[in-house]
Amino acid sequence: MKYAIVESGGKQFRAVEGGTIEVDRLPVESGTKVKLEQVLLLADGENITVGRPLVKDIPVWTMVIEHFKGPKVNIFNYSPKKRIRVKIGHRQNYTRLLVEQIGGSKLVEKEPVKVEKAVEVEAEELTSKAKTETPSPKGKAEKPVKAEPKAETASPKGKKQAAKTPAKAATKSSSRKTTAAKTEPKKSLKGKTAPKKPAAK
Numbered sequence: 001m002k003y004a005i006v007e008s009g010g011k012q013f014r015a016v017e018g019g020t021i022e023v024d025r026l027p028v029e030s031g032t033k034v035k036l037e038q039v040l041l042l043a044d045g046e047n048i049t050v051g052r053p054l055v056k057d058i059p060v061w062t063m064v065i066e067h068f069k070g071p072k073v074n075i076f077n078y079s080p081k082k083r084i085r086v087k088i089g090h091r092q093n094y095t096r097l098l099v100e101q102i103g104g105s106k107l108v109e110k111e112p113v114k115v116e117k118a119v120e121v122e123a124e125e126l127t128s129k130a131k132t133e134t135p136s137p138k139g140k141a142e143k144p145v146k147a148e149p150k151a152e153t154a155s156p157k158g159k160k161q162a163a164k165t166p167a168k169a170a171t172k173s174s175s176r177k178t179t180a181a182k183t184e185p186k187k188s189l190k191g192k193t194a195p196k197k198p199a200a201k
Contacts, residue, residue, distance in 0.1 A: 004102050005041040006060050012040065015060050015099045025093035028064050033107065034097060036060040042102070061107045062097040070094055 003016045009024035015036075028034060039055045041048070049055055075088040101107055 002044045002102055004039050004043070004055075004058070004060055006036045007038040007040055008036060015062075015102065017099055017102055019099050020065065021062075021097050021099065022094045023097060024095070025067055026064070026095045028095070030064045030066055032064050034062045034064060036062060057105075058103045060099060061101040061104070062099050065096045065098050067093065067095050 001016070003014055006013050006015045006021070008021075011023070013021040013023060015021055026034065037054075037059045039058050039060060040051050040053070042051075042055050042058055043049075069091040070093075071091070073090050073092075075090065077086045077088075078084055
């Protein structure tokens with residue numbers, strides 16, 4: 001296993017290829033390359049080289065992933081019997097670095113050949129699926145055939161509804177006749193007048 005001890009911002013970090021380290025915030029935008037030259041120790045398997053004070057010509061190549069803040073720290077100062085109470089909160093700013101390479105005069109950039117091939121294969125599969133899923137002319141001719149039985153089933157319902165409507169009308173007319181028959185004797189009773197008494201002379 002190959003790793004190096006790097007110094008940044010007065011602190012020492014253990015850098016491993018493919019891993020990340022969190023250093024004090026650097027004045028660099030995310031996505032840029034950073035070269036750390038203050039290497040104190042380099043270990044490559046059983047071979048260990050210690051710097052005096054630094055290891056020469058073996059920099060650590062990194063890339064900035066993001067800037068973030070650490071956990072909040074509360075600082076509380078007080079003096080008893082003097083009414084002095086001071087509370088302060090602080091969050092330290094950090095930068096997360098991705099260790100790409102240890103050593104070498106230049107950063108070796110790996111070409112993503114396999115990724116491009118995989119993308120091409122996926123595009124070919126999608127095009128083949130789209131061709132197979134396209135609707136055939138036979139399917140278009142079958143659609144109106146399925147709609148015909150629905151129209152046939154709808155017609156008997158309409159007949160039933162038409163048959164029901166005259167029955168309802170007949171019931172309404174019969175009810176009106178019954179009400180008229182009931183009201184007629186009342187009118188006849190009202191028409192009758194009581195016999196007048198002979199006037200007293």
